[in-house]
Amino acid sequence: MSRLVLILASEKIRDRAISWVRGAPKNTRLEFKEPKRTLDQNSKMWAMLSDVARQVPWHGLTLSADDWKLLFMDALGHEMRLVPNLAGNGFLNIGRSSSDLSKREMSDLIELLYMWGADPAHPVKWSEPLERAA
Numbered sequence: 001m002s003r004l005v006l007i008l009a010s011e012k013i014r015d016r017a018i019s020w021v022r023g024a025p026k027n028t029r030l031e032f033k034e035p036k037r038t039l040d041q042n043s044k045m046w047a048m049l050s051d052v053a054r055q056v057p058w059h060g061l062t063l064s065a066d067d068w069k070l071l072f073m074d075a076l077g078h079e080m081r082l083v084p085n086l087a088g089n090g091f092l093n094i095g096r097s098s099s100d101l102s103k104r105e106m107s108d109l110i111e112l113l114y115m116w117g118a119d120p121a122h123p124v125k126w127s128e129p130l131e132r133a134a
Contacts, residue, residue, distance in 0.1 A: 034103065044110060045109060045113070053068055082094075
């Protein structure tokens with residue numbers, strides 16, 4: 001058994017998980033995670049990050065939506081690590097991907113974007129109607 005994933009969406013799947021646990025070799029690791037972020041949440045996050053990237057300079061620089069995502073992920077306390085790249089001429093971020101965020105974590109990220117964009121120091125006009133993350 002290399003890596004198996006089940007989403008506990010029904011009693012049948014829960015029963016399958018129980019049978020896998022009963023049959024698992026000694027020292028098998030078991031990990032429980034909250035539900036993953038939704039596609040709607042992901043779309044909303046990218047729309048918001050694009051709004052920020054178009055409207056807000058950062059210390060005189062124009063950042064991409066990807067750059068802003070890393071800044072906001074870091075602000076939420078998600079580990080971001082920079083290491084020298086293989087060529088030795090730059091750095092690479094090996095931090096956590098937003099695709100690994102749970103629904104709750106993605107909601108927290110979207111709320112942070114709303115709060116940050118409401119600050120008079122860097123106001124953001126959102127391209128989508130103001131609604132909270134699901």
